[in-house]
Amino acid sequence: MATALEGLTPIGRSETLAQMVRSQLKEAVMAGRFSPGEKLTIRGVASALNVSLTPTREALYNLASERVLELRPDGSVYVPEVTEERVIELTKIRVALEGLASREAVDKISDAEITRIAALNNEIVKADAKGEYSKLFSLNWQFHFGIYQASGMQQLVRMIEGCWMMSGSYLNVIYPKYGEVSDGISNHLQIVRALQKRDGERLASALNMDINLAADALLSAIQHEDLYKRH
Amino acid sequence: MATALEGLTPIGRSETLAQMVRSQLKEAVMAGRFSPGEKLTIRGVASALNVSLTPTREALYNLASERVLELRPDGSVYVPEVTEERVIELTKIRVALEGLASREAVDKISDAEITRIAALNNEIVKADAKGEYSKLFSLNWQFHFGIYQASGMQQLVRMIEGCWMMSGSYLNVIYPKYGEVSDGISNHLQIVRALQKRDGERLASALNMDINLAADALLSAIQHEDLYKRH
DNA sequence: TATCGTTATATGATATAACACAAATTCACT
DNA sequence: AGTGAATTTGTGTTATATCATATAACGATA
Numbered sequence: 313m314a315t316a317l318e319g320l321t322p323i324g325r326s327e328t329l330a331q332m333v334r335s336q337l338k339e340a341v342m343a344g345r346f347s348p349g350e351k352l353t354i355r356g357v358a359s360a361l362n363v364s365l366t367p368t369r370e371a372l373y374n375l376a377s378e379r380v381l382e383l384r385p386d387g388s389v390y391v392p393e394v395t396e397e398r399v400i401e402l403t404k405i406r407v408a409l410e411g412l413a414s415r416e417a418v419d420k421i422s423d424a425e426i427t428r429i430a431a432l433n434n435e436i437v438k439a440d441a442k443g444e445y446s447k448l449f450s451l452n453w454q455f456h457f458g459i460y461q462a463s464g465m466q467q468l469v470r471m472i473e474g475c476w477m478m479s480g481s482y483l484n485v486i487y488p489k490y491g492e493v494s495d496g497i498s499n500h501l502q503i504v505r506a507l508q509k510r511d512g513e514r515l516a517s518a519l520n521m522d523i524n525l526a527a528d529a530l531l532s533a534i535q536h537e538d539l540y541k542r543h
Numbered sequence: 544m545a546t547a548l549e550g551l552t553p554i555g556r557s558e559t560l561a562q563m564v565r566s567q568l569k570e571a572v573m574a575g576r577f578s579p580g581e582k583l584t585i586r587g588v589a590s591a592l593n594v595s596l597t598p599t600r601e602a603l604y605n606l607a608s609e610r611v612l613e614l615r616p617d618g619s620v621y622v623p624e625v626t627e628e629r630v631i632e633l634t635k636i637r638v639a640l641e642g643l644a645s646r647e648a649v650d651k652i653s654d655a656e657i658t659r660i661a662a663l664n665n666e667i668v669k670a671d672a673k674g675e676y677s678k679l680f681s682l683n684w685q686f687h688f689g690i691y692q693a694s695g696m697q698q699l700v701r702m703i704e705g706c707w708m709m710s711g712s713y714l715n716v717i718y719p720k721y722g723e724v725s726d727g728i729s730n731h732l733q734i735v736r737a738l739q740k741r742d743g744e745r746l747a748s749a750l751n752m753d754i755n756l757a758a759d760a761l762l763s764a765i766q767h768e769d770l771y772k773r774h
Numbered sequence: 775t776a777t778c779g780t781t782a783t784a785t786g787a788t789a790t791a792a793c794a795c796a797a798a799t800t801c802a803c804t
Numbered sequence: 805a806g807t808g809a810a811t812t813t814g815t816g817t818t819a820t821a822t823c824a825t826a827t828a829a830c831g832a833t834a
Binding site: 353388 | 814815816817
């Protein structure tokens with residue numbers, strides 16, 4: 313057998329244009345780079361990204377079906393408004409779904425995975441100390457989804473991802489303000505401890521706390537912003 | 544002002560082709576008219592429905608993003624397989640989400656709405672007695688979503704709809720077999736009573752029972768089917 | 775016969791053009 | 805200047821053509 317071939321790395325499948333448009337839009341929405349309520353037209357986005365209507369339309373409607381964007385009955389797509397009701401509702405849903413995932417995960421997760429998640433938490437603490445907030449975001453995502461993935465429930469994980477994407481559009485608002493981070497860090501410690509003791513209830517309630525703290529911070533940010541606008 | 548005009552109902556926006564394709568596909572999947580694992584090609588569906596590729600592709604991918612259909616990494620779309628794991632997972636998710644919705648609804652739902660839902664249940668009993676199963680489906684949907692809508696949580700309701708659509712593809716399997724219906728009917732009574740007493744915990748646990756009974760029936764149907772295939 | 779290059783076909787991805795409808799704008803006429 | 809009709813423009817929708825790639829069928833050579 314020709315052995316030299318075995319050393320080659322397979323060509324990485326490049327993303328389709330539609331996927332690239334999708335991720336650009338998603339990132340922009342989640343970074344809050346669009347104004348809430350802004351209309352996103354197919355042609356507008358297409359020409360901004362220099363692609364044709366077809367992949368743009370696909371990306372736009374895909375994000376709408378995941379409720380990252382809002383689809384109106386006439387087919388036009390908007391950046392969702394950040395309302396208190398929406399945050400409160402999403403928080404309740406997240407508690408339910410992420411509570412379920414963590415309860416399932418606690419019996420299935422491997423010791424190695426727990427170690428990895430604990431290590432992630434240490435990195436989070438470091439990133440926080442250094443003020444590296446975008447790194448913090450990424451690490452926080454990995455931390456949480458490391459746990460949820462361990463549940464082995466694929467559909468559930470995707471639903472939770474959907475929730476994060478929906479609420480992600482304004483998560484940036486609260487960093488680094490409002491002290492969410494430092495509270496969150498002590499909570500993360502609780503989460504790690506609960507994992508190590510494999511105590512599902514404790515894990516779920518620590519997560520509950522984590523989610524609600526973030527939500528509170530976000531809500532006060534929104535109220536603050538509302539006062540702002542009123543001038 | 545011309546007052547006669549205000550009584551008119553707006554002309555129903557005729558659906559787009561993509562929406563028509565979508566609903567046709569969705570209905571076919573949920574009625575079990577495709578074999579599980581079957582590949583749905585864009586051109587195949589397009590020519591079957593006599594429309595072009597564009598709306599077909601949109602409908603296919605839309606359903607995939609709602610997980611009614613399965614999207615593989617290479618872009619091809621398949622009818623999902625009905626596996627035990629999937630049913631078990633979806634059942635747990637449904638318990639969490641529908642439990643949440645019902646707990647929220649119990650404080651907000653109006654007396655009139657409770658009356659309407661109780662009436663729906665009577666119709667369900669009748670439809671069951673007459674063996675009108677497709678009517679039963681529709682009424683059952685209205686019964687449950689009447690409650691969930693009362694929660695006022697839009698996002699949550701849409702997620703639950705998603706769950707129903709995902710599991711709907713094989714719900715037909717269990718009617719009228721396996722006695723799900725008659726058990727379900729006594730459960731529905733519990734649900735109505737809990738609503739009338741506005742007892743959230745009781746409501747949630749009755750719903751829990753309802754969901755799990757249906758899941759059990761479905762699981763035994765699947766296992767039965769598996770034995771079948773093995774011949 | 776087995777292997778491998780070639781060709782044909784199927785399919786997804788993308789761009790472009792055309793269509794339909796609605797809103798905005800322009801323009802003519804009073 | 806005001807009003808109403810005509811036109812333009814913007815936008816979503818759909819069809820079609822083209823491209824790239826994967827798979828299958830074919831065939832030739834060793």
